[in-house]
Amino acid sequence: MGSMASLCIGTSFAKSLFDAVGAQGTTALRVGFSALILLIAWRPWRWPLKGADARAIALYGAALGATNLMFYMSLRTVPLGLAIAIEFTGPLAVAIASSRRAIDFLWIAFAVIGLLLLLPLREHAGNLDPVGIGYALAAGVGWALYIIFGQRAGNAHGGQATSLGLLMASLVVFPFGFAHAGTALFSPALLLAGLAVGVLSSAIPYSLEMVALKRLPRRTFGILLSMEPAMGALAGLVMLHEQLSAMQWLAIGCIIVASIGCTATAGARRPAKAEARGTGSAA
Template sequence: MRSPWPPHPLRAPREWLSPEALFTVGAVSQYLGAATAFTLFDELGAGTVALLRVAGAGAVIVAFRRPWRRRWSRVAVVWAGAFGTALALMNLFFYLAIERVPLGNSVAIEFVGPIAVAAFGTRTARSAAALALAVAGVVALAGFAPPGAQLGALFSLIAGALWAGYIILGHRVARSGLAVDGLGVGMLIGAVAIGPAGAGGLGAAAATPLLLAACVGAGVLSNVIPYGIDQVVMQRLARARFALLQALLPATATLVGLVWLAQVPSLREALGIAAVIAAIAINRTTDRPTG
């Protein structure tokens, strides 16, 4: 399903670079950002990294878009804030998840959220089959895991539920005409909402500019670059084709986890991820996550 945001005013890439290749670049950027964040957890904690990621990405978008030039009603601020809070909480629980389970596993489990939204929204045999396959994949990934990994899987499921809320609220914000301005403002509001979860490590981040820059960089890699690329890709691809490409995301996350974090999936985990990938391909109605 198309991202809730209308085309972003980015300059179009050269025509020789295919939209599929652009999408892959965005996917790699997204999970390189998550892997970068993972390397910061020991020093700052997942909550602080999530807070700085959301605040940093929101600040970049606001600086670029300058949303103060438009007129904001109270209702518009409320919807943007609700959307941004869902997104910020999703990022927070995603980071809490990847503290405990491999990156590819967490991304695969997270997909249950939007697949469930599609299944209950369309009530077709195909969407029901996709949901059943996704659940089977989650059972393979988490059902036989140790308690710590099961907690991580639970956090992934919560992130997936918040992702479903992000989809619903995101479409509402997009229909109101707020576009990317709503994303930037919403992320700043969301950063305030998750502030208590990440405030403890802000002193350490402020004392080490390199850590602070790395957190902001994770936000740019995970949010700003993939969203910008998506807007270019969706102008050049049919909606169904774009949705099908979403099946690349768990595989990309697994590959990044393998190469960047040395997270080698077991056979059971690989089969679980494959089941979720198949569910996404059958479903074809997911929006890109922000993990």
């Protein structure tokens, strides 16, 4: 719970930087400092790296960078809780795709209902920006690819894969951030703010998740993680004054039910597929 709270608070704070450097610049600061922190913590050069593992990590990192960029682009016009809920459909799709049991169609139905309630197809959803929703859906696709490529990078040491993956992610997003914000990215005040975002959004959540995974069954961890859209909505309400309608809260609830149900009935699925986030605090 502390990991999710830190992540949502860090993301809410990051949104306050959009006026200064835009979503692109904020993504570059967040991912760049996250990579720096984990490179110092893990020192990935200590382990040998095979060519096949390096290619897998490069794909994993590119997906991670794209996910971050698309998610922050969606936050320009979509409330935090809703963006997280829409993004959650990516890992849900990966988890459900690993099984063909009848119960999984129930969780698909909940996820689809949640999405239909959010998409601007009806009058009550008309206040949501279609472009912002598109970015959030793209972030979900990126998250799904991040999981798939992350599994392929699993032969490398976990800390090495994560830190080098974030380094690759920073190389992907930095050109977009610099093209939008220019030298403003290197303002001392913004660098300090970017460091705070990196610590709150990656360093603290990642550390807490590692502690939690050692003490909780994976299924319990996944079920607790399913509450992140609600946590994001609360953070958006308190920190960003983002008011959600009853229908939007219902949509978040449907996607949470889908995530909890998918995790609780995972059964004998392969462990890597059941892991919705892995090192998602980096994402």
